[in-house]
Each structure stands twice: as structure tokens, then as C-alpha cells.
Amino acid sequence: MNKQKTAILTDTCCNVPEAYAKKYDMYVIPLKVIYKDREYLDGVDITPEEVYESLSKEIPKSSLPDGEAILSIFDKIKADGYENVIAITLSSGLSGTNNMIHLLSKDYEGLNFFILDTKNISIGGGFHAIQAGRYLEDGMSFENICEKLQNEVYKCKVFFVVETLEYLQKGGRIGLVASLFGNALNLKPIISCNDEGIYYTVAKVRGRKQSISKTIELALKLAGDHKRYNVAIMNGAAKELAADIKKEILPKLPNVDIFIEEQVTPVLGVHTGPGTIGIGVQILED
Template identity: 60%
Template sequence: MNSQKIALLVDSGIDIPKHIREQYNMYSIPLKIIYKEREYSDGVDITAEEVYSKLSEEIPKTSLPSTGEILEKLAKIKEDGYEKVLIVTLSSGLSGTFNLISMIAKEYEGLEIAVIDTRNISIGGGFNAIQAAKYIEQGMGFDELKERVEKEIINSKIFFCIDTLEYLQKGGRIGLVVSTLGTVLNLKPIISCNEEGVYYNVAKVRGRKKSIEKMKELAVEFASKGKHYNIALLHGYAKEEAENMKADLIKALPGMKDFIEGQISPALGVHTGPGLVGIGIQIVD
């Protein structure tokens, strides 16, 4: 336990790889994936591959963690000897998780709790939690920690391409993304989260290959705002495409410090479907 007795709790929607959560002793609470026959915990008892393999038969629903699970996790944190908790969640513009946890936190006794709305998704929000973990490790106090993490939210951005808008539409997560893109023209949107944490079109490009190249250009442009930055390369059942752009992406970003790669969480895969390729950037200075 750190000397400040500060715990860090994240939800599965900000896609922090398991080895990083373990490295920083993060507590995690999974979103829910709901099929007709049963309910699963995101990344705990169902994998992304299993979600994708079942999409042709049934598109499941996703849901917030239950109140009971959140209370159990907070009780565990208290039992482990912590006195304060920083909770970092995916965007309130895409999920009710932030609002639910905030309501519980206000009434919870025995812990000082702060809840951060990253207004972002996947590793775009995950970068903020990882940075918070580093600050805790460095001995930063709770008040400064809250202020710094909140202030630095704008330094993280994620861009992603998807093969089809079908799953965002059916899941009700379409946000400000224009859903009337002409399939005849083969227009592919590059999507991100705006300042309110809602999906929007950053660009529309004809063809898959060109859209991935444009996404890389946008990521490099955002990263150029800082001298150093952390980078993530993520995919949803599109490992080969992600691998094909990896070397060029790293070459184009000489100021990179940390690099994260992997597949998005099962719950996020429900809403994007197979074929997602994404790049996350966090400016660190």
C-alpha cells in the first residue's frame, strides 16, 4: 500500500491491460454483457473473441456494473486499509457508470472518494488512470491528484475506424456520428469523443485503407502538440491491420514514451463490431 493510502478504481470501459492494472495495484469493476440466456462480466468470464463469434446469432446488450458490485469493491478497498479512492470512469456521455458511481460515492461512509469522468472511451480514458497511478506512486497528495488528473483529461485522445456503423446504431451509441454514410461511396468514418465525451465524426474517407491512413495522420497531428506522448494501438478482431501500421506509426512519433497495444474489451466490441482499429494518444509534456 502507498503511504497516502490512496486506492485507484477503474471500470472496464477504459481498457487498461491486465498487466498494467496489476503493476499499479488498480482495482477494477467490469461492465456487463447481457445475452438472452445469461449475463457476463466484461473480460472476466467472456472474451472479445467469444463476443465477435456470437454477433451473427445475437447482438447482446451492455449494462452498468450493479450497485452491489460497486459496494463490494469499495468494501474490499476499505478492508485492504485504504482511506481514499480515486475512481476513473469512461465517458458519462456514453455510459451511466460515472453517474451511478458518483451517487454511491456521495453516500458511502468510511472512504474519501473522488470520481473522475474522463469524457473518453477505451485507452483514451485509460491513459488518465495510468497517469494517476504514476502520481500516486510518486507520493502525490489526494487533493493535488484529483486536480491534476481532471486538468489533464484534455491531453488524451482516441481515434478509431470501424468496418460498419451497424453495431453503434443498434447499441444506441451512435452519438454525433453521421449514420447516413453512403455505402455505395464506401465512406468510412474516423470517430473520436468530443469535449462532452460523445462520439463524433473527425473525418470521412472513402475506403478502408485510406481511412486507416487518415486516422494515423490525425493521431500524429494531435501528438505534435506535445514534445512527448504515450501511444496505444488497439484493435477489435483486426490484429493484422493493426500490426501492419505499427512500424510506420512508431516511426512517425519519435517523441513516444510508453506504447500499449492489444484488443479492446468485450463490452466495447459489442458496440463497434469486428474490424475496429484505433490509436490512442496522451500528451505528457
């Protein structure tokens, strides 16, 4: 346990790699993947591959964790001797998880909570959890970490492109992304989260190859000449493409602090489908 007696709580859709979750003793709340006749815990008893393999038969739904599961994790944190909790969740504009934690923490005795709405998805939230761990490791106080994390919310962005908008549409997560792109024109949107944490179209280009190139361009532009930044390449059943992108962009990113290459969780895979590529950039220093 750290000297600050501060625990980090996050959810599976923040996509924190297991190595970092273990390093900083994070507590992780799994969301749910729900089929007609069964349900699974995100990344616990179902894999992304299993989700993709079953999409032709049934597109499952996703759900936020139930209150009992969240309270159980609160109890575990308290039993482990912690006094403070930094809870970091995916965007409240995409899930009710953040609000659920807010509601349950209000009446929970024995723990002091700070709940960060990352306004982001996947590693865009996970980077904040990792940074919280690093700040604790550096001995920063609970209060200072909370202030720093809040100020850093808009210094992190994920640009992603999907093979098809079908899954975002069926999952009701289309946000401000125009749902009707001309198939004849083969227009592909590059998607991110806006300041309210809702999906929107950053750019639209013609064709898959061009959409990947534009996503790379946007990520490199965001990193720019900043002195330090974290970078991640996320994929949904597109590991080879992610590896190719890594070879292309890393030489152009001389100031990378942390680099992460990871597959999105099953719940995120439900909403984005196979072939998804995302590039996340978190600015650490201007």
C-alpha cells in the same frame, strides 16, 4: 499500499492492460455483456473473440455494473486499508457508470472519493488511470493528483474507425456520428469523443484503406512536436492490421513515453464490431 493510502478504481471499458492494473494495484469494475438467456462480466468470463464469434447469431447488449457489485468493491478497498479513492471511468456521455459511482459514493462512509469523468472511451480513459498510478508512485499527494488528472482530461484523444456502423447504431451509441453514410460511396467516418464525451465524426473518407490512413494522420498530428506523450493502438479482431500500423507509426513518434498495443474489451467489441482500429494519444508535456 502507497503512503497516500489512495486506491485507483476504474472500469473495464477504460481498457487498462492487466500489467498496469497489477502494477498499481487497481480495482476494476466489470461492465456486463447481456444475451437473451445469459449475461457475462466484461473480460472476466467472456472474451472479445467469443463476442465476435456470436455476432452472426445474436448481437448482445451491454449494461453498467449493478450497485451491489460497486459497493462490494468499495468495501474491499476500505478493508484493504485505503482512505482515498480515485475513480476513473469511461465517458458519462456513453455510459451511466460514472453517475452510478457518484451516487453510491455520496452515502458511503469511510472513504474519500474523487471521481474523474474522462469524457473518453477505452484507453482514452485507461491512460488517466495509468498516470494516476505513476503520480502515486512518485509520491504526489491525493489532492494534487486529483487536480492534475482533471486538468489532463482534454489532453487525451482516441481516433477510431469501424468496419461498419451497424453495431454502434444497434447499441444506441452512435452519438453525433451521422448514421446514414452512402454505401455506394463507401464513406467511412473517423470517430472520436467530443468535449462532452459523445461520439462525433472527426473526418470522413472513402474506403477502408483511406480511413486507416486518415486515422494514423490524425494521431500523428495530435502528437506533433510535443515533448512527451503516451500512445496506444487498440483493435477489435484486427491484430494483424494493428501490428502493421505499429510498424508504420512508431518511427514517426520519437517522444513516446508509454506505448500500448491491446484488444478492446468484450463490451466495447459489442458496440464497435470486428475490424475496429483505434489510436489513442495522451499528451504529457507541451
